[in-house]
Amino acid sequence: MLLKTATSNHKDEILVKDNNRCEKIEARMSSDMDLKAIASENEQLRNTTLCKVCLDEHVSVVFLPCGHLACCGHCAPAIRACPVCETFIKGTVKAFLS
Ligand SMILES: [Zn+2]
Ligand SMILES: [Zn+2]
Numbered sequence: 001m002l003l004k005t006a007t008s009n010h011k012d013e014i015l016v017k018d019n020n021r022c023e024k025i026e027a028r029m030s031s032d033m034d035l036k037a038i039a040s041e042n043e044q045l046r047n048t049t050l051c052k053v054c055l056d057e058h059v060s061v062v063f064l065p066c067g068h069l070a071c072c073g074h075c076a077p078a079i080r081a082c083p084v085c086e087t088f089i090k091g092t093v094k095a096f097l098s
Contacts, residue, residue: 049097051071052070052071053072053078053083058072060095061076061095062095063076063092066082068084068087070084076092077092
């Protein structure tokens with residue numbers, strides 16, 4: 001009898017602890033600052049995958065020998081030097097982002 005009571009109290013304690021943790025996580029997720037940080041990180045990520053020439057298509061061509069992934073398939077054939085480091089382009093490799 002005594003053992004049963006102790007077990008049930010222990011269970012309640014665990015439940016309360018879990019609830020507290022959930023509330024803390026939710027509070028952190030919905031804070032304005034974090035949302036802004038996520039949004040700006042998202043924006044940065046999007047910008048790094050956009051073609052540096054047309055800023056419209058996503059990057060899909062790697063320049064050789066510098067190795068920069070900076071242009072889409074439409075712009076790459078039209079330029080002579082890498083838009084990032086201005087190295088003369090000797091070749092290109094089609095890249096696929098998965
Ligand atoms: Zn482009
Ligand atoms: Zn380059």
